[in-house]
Amino acid sequence: MTPRTDPAPSLSPTAAATVADAPRRELLQSVVDVARAIFGAEASSVFLLDEEADELVFQAVSGQGEEFLVGRRFPAGRGIAGWVATSGEPMVVDDLSSDTSFDRSLAESTAYVPNALMAAPLISESRILGVLEVLDPSPQARSGVRELDLLAMFARQAAAALRVVTPEPVREAEQRAAAGAGVLDGARREDALKLLGSLERLLRGVG
Amino acid sequence: MTTTESERPRTEPERPRTAPGQGLTWSLRGRGPEDVPVLADPGPPLGRPTGPATGRGVRVCVVDSGVERDHPLIGPLAGSWVVVKDAESGEITVEPTTTGDTCGHGTACAGIVRRTAPECEIHSVRVLGERFSGTGDVLMAGLRWAVEQGFDVVNLSLSTTRTRFAQELHSLADSAYFARTVIVASAHNTPVESFPWRFASVISVGSHQEDDPELHLYNPEPPVEFFGPGQNVTVPWLGGRTIRTTGNSFATPYVAGLCARVLSAHPRMTAFQLKNALYLSAANVRHTPRPSTAAGDIRDDSEN
Numbered sequence: 001m002t003p004r005t006d007p008a009p010s011l012s013p014t015a016a017a018t019v020a021d022a023p024r025r026e027l028l029q030s031v032v033d034v035a036r037a038i039f040g041a042e043a044s045s046v047f048l049l050d051e052e053a054d055e056l057v058f059q060a061v062s063g064q065g066e067e068f069l070v071g072r073r074f075p076a077g078r079g080i081a082g083w084v085a086t087s088g089e090p091m092v093v094d095d096l097s098s099d100t101s102f103d104r105s106l107a108e109s110t111a112y113v114p115n116a117l118m119a120a121p122l123i124s125e126s127r128i129l130g131v132l133e134v135l136d137p138s139p140q141a142r143s144g145v146r147e148l149d150l151l152a153m154f155a156r157q158a159a160a161a162l163r164v165v166t167p168e169p170v171r172e173a174e175q176r177a178a179a180g181a182g183v184l185d186g187a188r189r190e191d192a193l194k195l196l197g198s199l200e201r202l203l204r205g206v207g
Numbered sequence: 208m209t210t211t212e213s214e215r216p217r218t219e220p221e222r223p224r225t226a227p228g229q230g231l232t233w234s235l236r237g238r239g240p241e242d243v244p245v246l247a248d249p250g251p252p253l254g255r256p257t258g259p260a261t262g263r264g265v266r267v268c269v270v271d272s273g274v275e276r277d278h279p280l281i282g283p284l285a286g287s288w289v290v291v292k293d294a295e296s297g298e299i300t301v302e303p304t305t306t307g308d309t310c311g312h313g314t315a316c317a318g319i320v321r322r323t324a325p326e327c328e329i330h331s332v333r334v335l336g337e338r339f340s341g342t343g344d345v346l347m348a349g350l351r352w353a354v355e356q357g358f359d360v361v362n363l364s365l366s367t368t369r370t371r372f373a374q375e376l377h378s379l380a381d382s383a384y385f386a387r388t389v390i391v392a393s394a395h396n397t398p399v400e401s402f403p404w405r406f407a408s409v410i411s412v413g414s415h416q417e418d419d420p421e422l423h424l425y426n427p428e429p430p431v432e433f434f435g436p437g438q439n440v441t442v443p444w445l446g447g448r449t450i451r452t453t454g455n456s457f458a459t460p461y462v463a464g465l466c467a468r469v470l471s472a473h474p475r476m477t478a479f480q481l482k483n484a485l486y487l488s489a490a491n492v493r494h495t496p497r498p499s500t501a502a503g504d505i506r507d508d509s510e511n
Contacts, residue, residue: 078336083335145437
């Protein structure tokens with residue numbers, strides 16, 4: 001991974017909306033905090049995929065690097081996070097600190113060299129939204145198939161929640177892209193508004 | 208785009224041709240058994256190759272993130288290619304490359320193949336790490352290219368969840384099966400629908416949780432047909448180093464390596480014979496006498 005050091009304002013419209021969106025930001029911070037707690041990890045991060053720029057962007061960090069990593073970006077096809085983002089598969093690696101090439105690139109961005117790393121894709125409705133990474137999980141909580149399953153399940157839940165709190169303009173744009181054409185017609189728009197209304201009521205109830 | 212010739216016979220004059228236009232596609236008309244002789248290789252009796260079986264003469268292609276050049280645990284590659292998609296025209300091409308690996312995953316897979324079948328020939332096709340590589344069509348193009356090259360074994364520790372590729376992948380997997388290119392494909396690590404591991408014409412692999420690095424099992428409840436060692440596996444990684452990792456991705460090249468070993472000792476085996484060899488040699492498959500039939504006939508199948 002070779003993260004860039006672009007400041008946050010260069011984010012794409014999608015990512016910019018994310019930064020401006022408090023509930024979404026709060027959700028992502030909660031995801032990384034909980035992931036870190038589940039695995040007794042030194043740090044955890046969420047990257048979201050900026051498809052237009054073909055880059056992954058740090059959106060939330062818990063632990064090491066929390067103060068300065070958010071907003072940084074790197075090419076989407078590189079490194080372990082890149083493999084997870086493009087393959088849609090979770091991954092666990094251990095004994096990383098003996099890998100000099102890994103050390104150099106990560107050290108540039110985080111000033112922190114992990115020995116172990118777990119990463120899972122954030123997938124919602126077959127779309128890869130980004131990657132959840134856990135750095136240096138406790139030795140008891142890593143490397144096994146069960147841990148990989150647990151991380152993948154948690155990432156899936158996080159992606160579903162992310163989809164729910166995504167700001168409306170972004171979702172509409174995504175829906176338009178998915179439909180491949182203009183705005184929703186009358187009946188579909190009505191259904192969509194009903195669905196949004198139900199979601200809003202549901203969220204208020206839960207909140 | 209040429210690849211080196213294999214020691215393994217791929218076309219034999221005496222072998223029946225089943226491709227459309229060869230007169231044998233739908234039924235055998237005007238010809239008898241003597242017109243379609245097959246020179247067969249019965250394969251190893253219980254699935255394990257006899258004699259030296261190091262993968263020599265077998266061409267294995269790793270379709271992944273590339274393979275690091277001259278990694279000490281892998282050695283030189285016989286070929287290195289990348290699938291590239293043009294941003295404007297959308298055209299997809301396969302080109303020679305010297306870029307190595309973009310993340311380490313392909314290097315890990317190639318290393319496991321090398322460890323299992325030390326003398327096999329390894330080729331790499333990189334389908335990850337370039338722009339658009341997550342879109343499925345790049346994976347599709349890379350796999351199609353590998354099948355067209357006639358590799359003996361293709362390791363695919365990847366899958367796509369995009370259903371629009373399912374039919375095309377299915378057709379490609381069937382073509383490979385009949386052309387004696389064995390696709391060894393990873394099951395997805397999470398319980399989602401993805402392809403092509405779901406298809407019967409590939410050899411699909413998931414991970415077991417045992418420590419034995421040479422253990423493979425047959426799954427009596429497919430679609431995943433085999434399990435290999437995929438937990439805490441030490442694998443080559445970027446920078447000439449090794450790491451430990453976990454996942455179906457790493458069980459798959461072990462089975463691909465086994466296929467290469469069996470084929471090196473029994474080069475005329477077909478894809479279905481190869482799958483049967485893996486079945487017979489799986490640690491959980493027991494060879495017991497068949498229970499008595501209505502006629503009271505008890506047969507011992509242990510040698511079959």
